[in-house]
Amino acid sequence: LAPAARRCPQNRVKSIQSKAGIRCCGGSARQVAKLLARRSETFLLDVCSFLQQKRITLKMVQIVVKVPAATKAGGKSQIPEFRIVELQGDLVTHDSSFLGKYIGDLHYTKAGVPVLLVGHHVLYGKEQEVEKPFLVMRKVTQESASNGTSKHTAREYHVEGVVTRKLVFRARPKPIVSNLLAKV
Numbered sequence: 001l002a003p004a005a006r007r008c009p010q011n012r013v014k015s016i017q018s019k020a021g022i023r024c025c026g027g028s029a030r031q032v033a034k035l036l037a038r039r040s041e042t043f044l045l046d047v048c049s050f051l052q053q054k055r056i057t058l059k060m061v062q063i064v065v066k067v068p069a070a071t072k073a074g075g076k077s078q079i080p081e082f083r084i085v086e087l088q089g090d091l092v093t094h095d096s097s098f099l100g101k102y103i104g105d106l107h108y109t110k111a112g113v114p115v116l117l118v119g120h121h122v123l124y125g126k127e128q129e130v131e132k133p134f135l136v137m138r139k140v141t142q143e144s145a146s147n148g149t150s151k152h153t154a155r156e157y158h159v160e161g162v163v164t165r166k167l168v169f170r171a172r173p174k175p176i177v178s179n180l181l182a183k184v
Helices: 010-020 029-036 041-053
Strands: 064-066 081-087 105-108 114-118 121-124 126-145 151-169
Touching: 081 126, 114 151
Parallel strands: 064 151, 081 151
Antiparallel strands: 105 114, 114 121, 126 151
């Protein structure tokens, strides 16, 4: 929309100010929407109907996320829990990518310390909680023909797991030296 078409009309400024305590005269619909996000739902519905009457459109993106509903007997979710491996430095390969490649072995000592064996090197690390949990999601697209000529693409995101902890390897890798006995 042109900037003039997105502007909030003068006659509604006082009612919006009285309901939310904001000034939107001369502001764009996007600025009004940002301010409205902090307000109550009823006020948001009033302003959305007002914006529709004045033919001011605010586009919203709908993201569909499907979460497995099955739970264990203890009440915890059955969503698999993943770990992030954080390395200090670079991990170099001669091939083009690491996708589907074997990198190394991950073991834990009896004390619970993670040990990563990469090639002829060993790394000792520690397990930490992440500040904010991450979701591991898989994007699923479905195409459906509605009129025969136009195709409608529906996108969904399926939750595959959650990341709450990470394995941090900050120390330099130590070379693994093996003594080979030479036959005389």
